Amino acid sequence: MSDTGVDIAAIRQGWALVEGRAERVAADFYGMLFSRYPRVREMFPAAMDAQRDRLLRALTQVVLNLEDGAGLREYLGQLGRDHRKYGVLPEHYALLGTCLIGAMRANAGGAWTAAHTAAWAAAYDLIAGIMVEAAERDALTTPPCWEAEVVGHDLRADDLVVIHVRPSAPYPFQAGQYATLQTPHWPRVWRPYSIANPPRADNLLSFHVRVVPGGWVSTALAYHTRIGDTLLLGPPRGSMVLGPGGASHLLLVAGGTGLAPLKAIVEETAWMPDRPSVDLIHGVRLRKQAYDLPDLLRLRQRHGRMRFVLAVSDDPAHGPRESVADAVARHRVDAGGEVFVCGSPGMVRASTERLLGLGVPPQRIHTESVDPSGLVLPPVSPYSRR
Ligand SMILES: Cc1cc2nc3c(=O)[nH]c(=O)nc-3n(C[C@H](O)[C@H](O)[C@H](O)COP(=O)(O)OP(=O)(O)OC[C@H]3O[C@@H](n4cnc5c(N)ncnc54)[C@H](O)[C@@H]3O)c2cc1C
Ligand code: HEM
Incomplete structure (x- = not known):
């Protein structure tokens, strides 16, 4: 048992039973989620082929690294606040947990036991609890996302644009953080972009966007976005900020x-x-x-x-x-x-x-912990990154 009270050994054993079939687990997970709770489908992008396993991959990474502790609570708090922009409500978390465990059990070839279910359910509840609490606290003072008017669009090269936006309400963040952006061209598709300035009295934010050939959001931001357009901004995220101590x-x-x-x-x-x-x-x-x-x-x-x-x-x-x-x-x-x-x-x-x-x-x-597909994962020590 870890000091979180979760049986890490049973979690790992359970995962080892299905790890080789992760794609199948993802397909079954979304199949169960969307067929049992069709309203939840509306929160996800229309096309989910390429990155269908994003949520599931993140979820399993968090569960498997529960022991790492440092930074995990902050990461989950940010994630919970961020999930408000999808329209996720506290009651949705239990649905997702049931489908996650159901999909793993279905792919474990009969070797899944009650102990695996108990361990994964406890870990999931712990994570979901942190996310829900952060989201509920946030909802008292903060919108789920911000409308932001494009006030500057500076194409510095064929494939590089600097965009300035003005959120319609104060946008509290720290220098070094990033925000997810959605353009009207790709409803429900969010991508993270770093904020290129510290907080300013005029509430302006700048983003440096490099075009990824064929990329949905970067292409839309560079070539199909004009001054006066409205983007949506998710809440600020990221841990790459100056510490309180002050370095020399x-x-x-x-x-x-x-x-x-x-x-x-x-x-x-x-x-x-x-x-x-x-x-x-x-x-x-x-x-x-x-x-x-x-x-x-x-x-x-x-x-x-x-x-x-x-x-x-x-x-x-x-x-x-x-x-x-x-x-x-x-x-x-x-x-x-x-x-x-x-x-x-x-x-x-x-x-x-x-x-x-x-x-x-x-x-x-x-650094931010980002996997090769661009998914931001919980912070890990640079040693384990090697
Ligand atoms: C924390 C964080 C901060 C980020 N900050 C910035 C930023 O400040 N500026 C910025 O320009 N980008 C930034 N990114 C990357 C950005 O979020 C998008 O991934 C990128 O703009 C591509 O999105 P897209 O919708 O245009 O491409 P997609 O439609 O997601 O991708 C299209 C295809 O290109 C591939 N692809 C995606 N990204 C890349 C890449 N970088 N190189 C090669 N192939 C790729 C995909 O696998 C896919 O096959 C950041 C990412 C993270 C995780
Ligand atoms: C413990 C619970 C959960 C965890 C750890 C989790 C984690 C994540 C992560 C890491 C992402 C990837 C994007 C990002 O980094 O912001 C994501 C995306 C998403 N999550 Fe969750 N999530 C959880 C619960 C839920 C629930 C309950 C719902 C709704 C029923 C939900 C809906 C979504 C949606 C709609 C996306 C966007 C998917 C996409 O763009 O392809 N999540 N989640």
């Missing part, structure tokens, strides 16, 4: 649009009288992808204690070539510093490995 030095390592939340963090510190010194490394493949240089140079001037390195990895016209991880390796890592890394899952993994190899303590390295 920040090393910020960005790949591509991973720059957005790190820029927000630099800007947040720019006005602090005892601000930390900052090293910001921005990695791009081609020199022309350095889409935010003028702004960064202005920020460096205003900050006064910021160093900026552009690492270009693959541009024959630009030498010397170096990846962000290379730039990290030849960089001074300050003993009193905190490190933030943001970019594609591969870039985050490579940079984190370099940092650990350079002796940076894992608790000093801050």
Whole structure:
């Protein structure tokens, strides 16, 4: 038993029975959920083929990592608040739990026991309880999502747009967090984008969006969104924020649009009288992808204690070539510093490995835990990410 009172061994045994049939479990889970409770289907995107197992994968990851504790409660609280935007109500949680266990039992080849059911039900109730409580508390003061008017649309390259929006009500968040966005072109399809500025008195938010060829939301934001359009914003999420202690030095390592939340963090510190010194490394493949240089140079001037390195990895016209991880390796890592890394899952993994190899303590390295499909998972220690 863990100190959560959940029988972790029985949870793992149960999962081991169905792990090889995870796709089948997902299909049965949604089959049961939507046939028994057809109204729930309306909360999900019309097309669910590609990412049909998102919810189930996240759910099983959370259950299997219940022991990790650190950060899990905060992650689940954010997730519960975020689920209000789908129209999820407290009573829906029990339905989902029943279907989850039913789908696992159906795929365990007769080996599923009452002990497996009891362990999974206890874990699920614990998780659902945290989500529901956070959602109910949030509902007293906060809307489930925000309408936000597009007030700026700056196509900086063929495949890169910077969008400025003004939410219709105050949008409380911390520098470094992200929001999910929905465009009118793709109802019920939400994607996370980092907020590229710290909170501002005028409530404006900026996003840096790189177009993924064929991607639904990024394409709509870049090519089919105009000033005056209305987007929907989910509540702020993410754990990549400055801690209360205040570091003396920040090393910020960005790949591509991973720059957005790190820029927000630099800007947040720019006005602090005892601000930390900052090293910001921005990695791009081609020199022309350095889409935010003028702004960064202005920020460096205003900050006064910021160093900026552009690492270009693959541009024959630009030498010397170096990846962000290379730039990290030849960089001074300050003993009193905190490190933030943001970019594609591969870039985050490579940079984190370099940092650990350079002796940076894992608790000093801050990232979002994102799996290769883009699903944000509960925070894990950089060691278990290796
Ligand atoms: C925490 C977080 C913060 C993020 N912040 C930003 C941000 O600030 N700016 C930004 O531009 N994006 C950001 N993303 C990525 C963003 O959420 C979307 O995944 C991305 O814009 C693609 O969405 P789409 O709807 O256009 O593509 P989809 O319709 O989801 O994808 C279309 C196809 O492209 C594949 N695909 C999806 N993403 C990629 C990718 N990155 N590279 C290659 N293939 C891909 C999919 O597997 C699918 O086959 C963030 C993601 C996370 C998890
Ligand atoms: C313990 C309970 C639950 C957990 C851990 C959970 C977790 C998740 C996660 C991680 C996602 C992926 C998107 C994201 O990161 O925001 C997701 C999506 C979603 N969840 Fe949940 N969820 C739970 C319960 C529910 C319930 C009860 C419902 C409604 C009946 C629900 C409806 C949805 C919907 C509609 C989506 C969007 C799916 C998509 O875009 O493809 N979830 N959930």
